[in-house]
Amino acid sequence: MILYIGIHVFFLVWIIINRLFLPSLPKNPKITTEPLVSVLVPMRNEERNVATLIKSLKNSTYRHSEFIILNDQSTDGTQQILTQETAGDSRFKIIMGKELPKGWIGKVHACHQLQQEASGDYLLFVDADVRFRPKAIDQSLALLQRKKAQLLTGFPAFDVSPFLSKLLVPMLHFLVLFHLPIFLANHTKFKAATAANGMWMMFESASYRKMGGHATVYNSLVEDVHIARKIKEHDYKVVLANITMSVKCRMYDTNAEVWEGFLKNSYAGIGRSPLMALLLILFYSIFYILPPFLAIYGIVSGLYMWMVPYALTVAQRWYIDMVTNQRWYLAFLIPLQALAMLAVLTQSMRKSFKKQAYSWKGRHYS
Structure with a gap:
């Protein structure tokens, strides 16, 4: 015993x-320049999340940004709500997703289409069920620049309503802090020590495109981890950060989900x-x-x-x-x-x- x-x-x-090597987003971000940030959101049957996500985007304090949302062939009221919530705001661009090619994963194809429409120096991929504080984009960009990295990612705080969500979702943080040697993840190119979360991924655009973007992981169910490994393969730096004070997510509404x-x-x-x-x-x-x-x-x-x-x-x-x-x-x-x-x-x-x-x-x- x-x-x-x-x-x-x-x-x-x-x-x-291990936690000591997981940087947090800065409370008071300092950005030397204000590059264009393209915030890219794939949506498929997300009518319950549209309004709150658009509110987060509109409340962002980072002004030099564009918001591109892809309606991935939704069959619910996603498109109607998108049109209503973004009306009159020139920062928003709504695009319709194309048919899913054979062998591709739906979300990966949606992200691939989104980046084709983006003009930003930085690309921030955000899931539709994410909510974030006004300074979250500023904070992420500031930390990315400070660390001289090409990808910043992190796991948000989780709103866990269904009982099964209370059991499974918080384990994501446990798995990272227990099993992942964060020093190796954040300070080496060692691919096996890599974690990423597709809910919040900010790329330096030039590096993202040089390594081939989402097309390089077109058939992956865990595309976030695999694309982070691709970044390392190209000798770029990945930073896994603690974003929980600024970014929140309600992943599921039912136990079945x-x-x-x-x-x-x-x-x-x-x-x-x-x-x-x-x-x-x-x-x-x-x-x-x-x-x-x-x-x-x-x-x-x-x-x-x-x-x-x-x-x-x-x-x-x-x-x-x-x-x-x-x-x-x-x-x-x-x-x-x-x-x-x-x-x-x-x-x-x-x-x-x-x-x-x-x-x-x-x-x-x-």
Whole structure:
């Protein structure tokens, strides 16, 4: 038990140290020049998100910008609301998405079309369900320039309404701060140490186009990570930042959406490796699902030391929630969060083995 506790203490210390290499967006951004920033938003059946996103864009304090939104063949009221919300504002340009070519992933094709319309010195790709504070674009550009990088990306704070969202979505921050050596991610060209998030990706336009843009990852379900690796391949710099104080996202509104969303990315995100999946299942079962059972045994038997591992897993989760602007009380759900993550990984792997398609927004991908 002493060794088991010691391992958990090491995990906590590692997370705290690893966090030191994750820069935050500056509170008071300083930009020497004001280059044109093209904010590019792919939309497919996003009627529930249009109005709030347009409000964020209009409230941005960065004035030298253009907003290009692609309606990716939506079948709901997206186009009508877009037209209403952007009327009279010359910064907005609405384009209609073309038919999805064979072999392409829908979002990747949408981003590819968007960049073709962009004139900016910097390209900021933003998901439709993102909300951001007025200075978020200024802050991102300032940090990108300060770090002399060609790509800045980050994971937003998450609004987690459905119960399954409370379990799975906060694990995105945990996976980054626990598994990713952020020093290697931000200070080396080592491709394996790369994380990115397509919800918020700011590229230096010239570098983006030299490396081929989204067309180079046309068939990837985890295009954000793969395009970040392409950036590194071309000897450019990627900066993963903590953007949670300025950028927020409500990814899903229903438990079914949560499940489908994670299902398509879970197994692909680990390179479709059965060995990696097995190792993750064993690791999280031993270190994050087992501790509450040990705690119960400790309470019943009076061996209170057996409660310490669960307390340490909560401390790990709580620290990450604190620095990523997440609800603190979700830390106590870490065993259920780990269990849900393994469940979706197992199902995603099973679908891959059976050659079953993943579904998202009316499209199917193998």
